[in-house]
Amino acid sequence: MTVVLGPNRYGKAETRLVRVARDGGVHHLKDLSVSTALSGDMEAVHLTGDNAAVLPTDTQKNTVYALARSRGVDQIEDFALALARHFVDSQPTIHHARVEIEEYSWERVPPAAGDPGRRRHSFVRAGTEVRTCLVHHDASGRTTVVSGLKDLTVLNSTGSEFHGFIRDAYTTLAPTTERILATAVTARWRHLSPDAGPVGFAESYAEARRRLLEAFAGTHSLSLQQTLFAMGRAVLAARPEICEVRLELPNKHHFLVDLEPFGLDNPDEVYFAADRPYGLIEGAVLTEDAPGAGFAWE
Numbered sequence: 001m002t003v004v005l006g007p008n009r010y011g012k013a014e015t016r017l018v019r020v021a022r023d024g025g026v027h028h029l030k031d032l033s034v035s036t037a038l039s040g041d042m043e044a045v046h047l048t049g050d051n052a053a054v055l056p057t058d059t060q061k062n063t064v065y066a067l068a069r070s071r072g073v074d075q076i077e078d079f080a081l082a083l084a085r086h087f088v089d090s091q092p093t094i095h096h097a098r099v100e101i102e103e104y105s106w107e108r109v110p111p112a113a114g115d116p117g118r119r120r121h122s123f124v125r126a127g128t129e130v131r132t133c134l135v136h137h138d139a140s141g142r143t144t145v146v147s148g149l150k151d152l153t154v155l156n157s158t159g160s161e162f163h164g165f166i167r168d169a170y171t172t173l174a175p176t177t178e179r180i181l182a183t184a185v186t187a188r189w190r191h192l193s194p195d196a197g198p199v200g201f202a203e204s205y206a207e208a209r210r211r212l213l214e215a216f217a218g219t220h221s222l223s224l225q226q227t228l229f230a231m232g233r234a235v236l237a238a239r240p241e242i243c244e245v246r247l248e249l250p251n252k253h254h255f256l257v258d259l260e261p262f263g264l265d266n267p268d269e270v271y272f273a274a275d276r277p278y279g280l281i282e283g284a285v286l287t288e289d290a291p292g293a294g295f296a297w298e
């Protein structure tokens with residue numbers, strides 16, 4: 001039997017980077033988790049242990065910190081692109097770089113009563129929402145950028161129905177014209193080009209996020225699948241720099257509690273927020289002319 005080496009990559013996962021930009025006495029915070037993965041001429045290291053082509057994962061981690069200092073960190077997509085290009089362009093044995101970044105957002109602590117000055121260096125974590133990006137760059141100059149977010153938890157307390165579904169021998173679910181619809185959105189969107197056009201990644205991200213929220217809130221939902229498509233379509237309709245949106249929407253079920261044993265009615269008021277199992281609705285929404293994704297999602 002002959003065996004051969006298949007696809008492989010290696011890197012440093014989840015390098016935690018906090019950067020404080022000091023603008024006089026006013027500080028700005030970036031809080032990131034950066035994962036790098038490289039591939040290229042890696043037959044020898046796998047087959048014989050010859051490390052001559054290997055840029056150590058420790059060096060990859062150091063590069064994250066060094067570039068944070070030498071070029072700063074603004075939009076995570078731009079930072080990921082700089083890292084990916086650095087690895088591929090500086091090392092002949094590295095043919096492909098994959099850089100994935102998560103950004104945790106912080107808000108300023110509000111000013112105290114009677115102290116109108118804004119807080120200059122005190123922050124509070126802004127919820128659980130995480131901004132994400134995934135960048136690929138290879139030695140032939142192909143570059144892809146996927147932006148996104150995860151753990152964006154949203155809830156509509158009305159405007160959601162679910163009925164007309166298949167009923168078989170195992171179906172017990174009652175059709176409903178009134179339910180809570182709640183989900184923790186994971187959304188990722190593929191850019192047509194690695195520079196986000198003239199708007200830049202800051203505005204592109206803010207607007208895509210806004211369209212997702214508007215579509216979730218503004219869709220009278222007959223299913224979470226319908227809401228998923230409406231959310232993806234809303235982003236694509238508003239953002240010409242984006243050609244594909246992929247969504248993962250866990251259905252965070254809220255069950256009306258039966259209060260009859262206690263002599264109480266329950267007119268859509270008291271719910272049990274179930275933890276698991278949960279429905280998981282996943283889908284991609286693309287423009288008709290979206291170019292092939294290549295390695296963008298890998």
Ligand SMILES: O=c1[nH]c(=O)c2[nH]c(=O)[nH]c2[nH]1
Nearest residue numbers: 162173222223224225251279
């Ligand atoms: O929006 C929904 N889609 C489903 O496919 C489904 N299945 C289910 O049990 N509840 C729901 N809700």
